[in-house]
Amino acid sequence: MNPQAAQLWTRPRWQLALLLAGLGMVGPFAIDAYLPAFAGPEGIAQTLGATPLQMQQTLSAYLLAFAVMNLFHGALADSFGRRPVVLAGVALFTLASVGCALSQTITQLIVCRALQGLSAGAGMVVSRAIIRDMYPPTSAQKVMSQVTIFFGVAPVIAPAFGGHVFVAGGWHAVFWGLAAVGGLLFWLNWRLLPETLHELQVQPFHPRHLMAGYWGLGSSRRFWLLALSSGIPFNGMFLYVLAAPTYLGEHLGLQPTQFFWFFLLSMTGLTAGAWLSGRLAGRIQPRQQIRWGYAIMGVVSLLNVALHLVLPPHPSWSMVPVALFSLGWALMVPVVTLMVLDLAPDRRGLVSSLQMCVGSAANALVAGVLVPLVMHSALALAFASLGLLLVGWVAWVLDSAQPGPKS
Numbered sequence: 001m002n003p004q005a006a007q008l009w010t011r012p013r014w015q016l017a018l019l020l021a022g023l024g025m026v027g028p029f030a031i032d033a034y035l036p037a038f039a040g041p042e043g044i045a046q047t048l049g050a051t052p053l054q055m056q057q058t059l060s061a062y063l064l065a066f067a068v069m070n071l072f073h074g075a076l077a078d079s080f081g082r083r084p085v086v087l088a089g090v091a092l093f094t095l096a097s098v099g100c101a102l103s104q105t106i107t108q109l110i111v112c113r114a115l116q117g118l119s120a121g122a123g124m125v126v127s128r129a130i131i132r133d134m135y136p137p138t139s140a141q142k143v144m145s146q147v148t149i150f151f152g153v154a155p156v157i158a159p160a161f162g163g164h165v166f167v168a169g170g171w172h173a174v175f176w177g178l179a180a181v182g183g184l185l186f187w188l189n190w191r192l193l194p195e196t197l198h199e200l201q202v203q204p205f206h207p208r209h210l211m212a213g214y215w216g217l218g219s220s221r222r223f224w225l226l227a228l229s230s231g232i233p234f235n236g237m238f239l240y241v242l243a244a245p246t247y248l249g250e251h252l253g254l255q256p257t258q259f260f261w262f263f264l265l266s267m268t269g270l271t272a273g274a275w276l277s278g279r280l281a282g283r284i285q286p287r288q289q290i291r292w293g294y295a296i297m298g299v300v301s302l303l304n305v306a307l308h309l310v311l312p313p314h315p316s317w318s319m320v321p322v323a324l325f326s327l328g329w330a331l332m333v334p335v336v337t338l339m340v341l342d343l344a345p346d347r348r349g350l351v352s353s354l355q356m357c358v359g360s361a362a363n364a365l366v367a368g369v370l371v372p373l374v375m376h377s378a379l380a381l382a383f384a385s386l387g388l389l390l391v392g393w394v395a396w397v398l399d400s401a402q403p404g405p406k407s
Contacts, residue, residue, distance in 0.1 A: 002201075005134045008194040017143050019192055020130060021150030022185055023086060023123025026093060027066060030116050030178060031059065031241065032158030032263065036256035037171035038245045044171045050106040058106070058113045059242065060368035065117030067360030073125040074353030075213070079205035082126050082133070082349075083195045089122020090189060094182030101175035116178075123185075125356045129348040132341050133196035138282040144334035145278030149271045159244070159259040167257065201346060213350050223343055223354070225399035229290075230336040231359030233297060233392035235366045236385040237266065237325050242367045243375035251313045251378045262319050269323035273330025286335045287400070293332025294393055300324040301386040305379075313378040325385070 002008065009016050037044055038055055045055050077085040096119060099112035131143050165173045203209065217223050240247055240262075248254045248262055273293070280289050304321035311317075337355070344351045366388070374380035 001136060002133045002196055002198045004198070005196070008196055009134060013139075013143060014146055016134070017146035018150050019188065020123075020127035021147045021153075022188065023090070023127050024147060025150075025154035026090070026182070026185065027120040027124050028241075029154050029158045029181065030062065030093075030097075030120055032154065032244075033162035033165075033178060034058075034171070034174050035241075035244050036159055036163040036259055037166040037174050039249070042166075042170055044106075044109070047171070048103075048106045048109065054106045054110070056368065056372060058110050060364055061110050061114040062117035062120075063360060063364035063367050065114040066121050067117075067357055067364050069118040070121045070125055070353055070356040070360050071214075072353065073122045074129060074349030074351065074356075075203075075210055076205070076349075077126045077129060077197070078201075078203040078347055078349035081195050081197050081202075082130050083189075083193055086123055086126050086189055086193060087186065089119045089126075090182055090186045092119035093122075094179050094186060097175050097179035097182055101172050101179065121356060121360065125352045126349065128337060128341060128352040128356075130196045132338070132348050133198070137338060137342075140338055141281040141334050142278045144337060145274045145281070148274035148277070148330055148334060153267060159263050160257075163257040163259060197349075203347060203350075210350075213344075213347055214354065217344060217347075217351060217354055220343065222399060222402060223340065223351075224358075225395045225402075226336055226340045226343075227355045227358040228395035229392045229399060230333050230340070231355070231362050231392075232395070233294075233329055233389050234333070234359060235362055236297065236301065236388040236392075237322050237329065238363060239366050239371055239374070239384055239388070240322050240381065241266075242371045243381060246375045247378065247381060250376075252315045252318060254315065261315070262322070265319050265323040266326050269326035270330045273327035274334070276327075277331050277334050286339070289335050290332040290396065293328045293330075294389075294396065296328030296331065297325050297389050298393070300328065301382075301389050304382045305386055308379040308382045318378065321382075325389075 034044075039045055044050060044058070045052070050058075073085060073089065093116055096112050096115035099115065100109055103109040103112055127147065128144075131140050131147070134140075135143055161177060162174050165177050169176075203213075244259060244262065248259050249256070252262075254261070277289065300321050304325075307317065307321070340355050341348050341351050370384055374384045
């Protein structure tokens with residue numbers, strides 16, 4: 001923690017959480033906002049003559065680039081400061097969004113989407129390190145929960161924004177809108193975001209030193225188990241977002257402007273879980289809170305499969321399990337994230353980078369491999385969500401079984 005933290009930010013704590021949440025929203029916003037523009041007479045596929053595989057590549061290219069660059073955002077922030085990395089990332093995202101808006105072929109769009117992915121993770125990665133720079137564990141958990149609450153607004157705003165802008169101005173207008181969002185975030189962070197990396201914690205940006213840090217963390221069994229236990233279950237709900245055009249449009253019969261309801265329910269669950277996580281900070285043992293989160297996700301996942309085995313999917317009930325799953329995930333993930341960050345207190349940027357890289361690589365694999373296999377069946381989506389949860393739960397059980405102290 002930065003010993004000068006109290007002087008760096010004198011505004012209310014929730015305002016910093018809101019600023020950091022805005023940075024974290026860039027990544028999912030760039031996904032959710034353009035999903036309604038996939039299909040239709042004026043959609044991307046029709047106007048650019050893109051195949052379903054190419055359309056999926058606009059998503060997987062973004063996610064893969066997001067995952068790869070996440071390896072470096074935090075390390076750069078440990079060496080050059082939190083603020084310069086955030087500002088550079090937001091600036092590049094804005095330019096890449098302009099490139100997407102100007103794309104005339106599907107290849108150009110895929111390339112610009114990859115550039116968006118390279119830059120979109122900077123704010124999300126660095127914001128986690130900033131929180132731990134500024135606050136001790138219990139307060140950091142509360143701020144992390146506040147960030148998650150504000151962050152949960154993105155899945156609601158983005159598809160509503162994307163759907164209405166697409167209907168009004170076509171898919172190019174969606175990316176012009178993303179460029180405007182990037183420009184606004186750059187201006188806000190230029191004016192408000194302090195540099196939170198203390199001068200005594202600056203790390204040399206040298207290949208040997210950097211690789212030593214990656215090797216030390218990457219060879220830690222505990223890091224991998226904690227990263228998997230938080231990152232893989234996220235995909236239990238995220239695969240529904242990735243499959244939204246098919247799941248919501250074909251299985252549930254919703255129009256693009258009605259996708260809002262799915263994201264509203266999911267946001268409500270996410271917000272409720274994050275609020276509860278903040279309320280429980282310092283009141284119960286962190287591991288107990290994580291167990292509660294897994295219990296909620298487990299019960300809901302089993303119920304989701306059971307319902308799809310006996311009932312056809314319908315908007316009246318099919319979206320509710322995803323919302324409850326989101327609640328369980330948001331309840332436990334701030335605690336796991338802080339556990340990971342405290343594995344290497346002197347290199348929290350690098351830790352956040354590697355943790356985000358693991359989660360983002362999983363997201364990219366789910367988007368590029370799993371979702372195309374299961375998106376045409378609501379039952380298959382339910383089984384896939386359960387399977388992803390089980391992977392994370394096994395990782396958590398194995399970590400809990402390890403000897404030694406656990407925070």
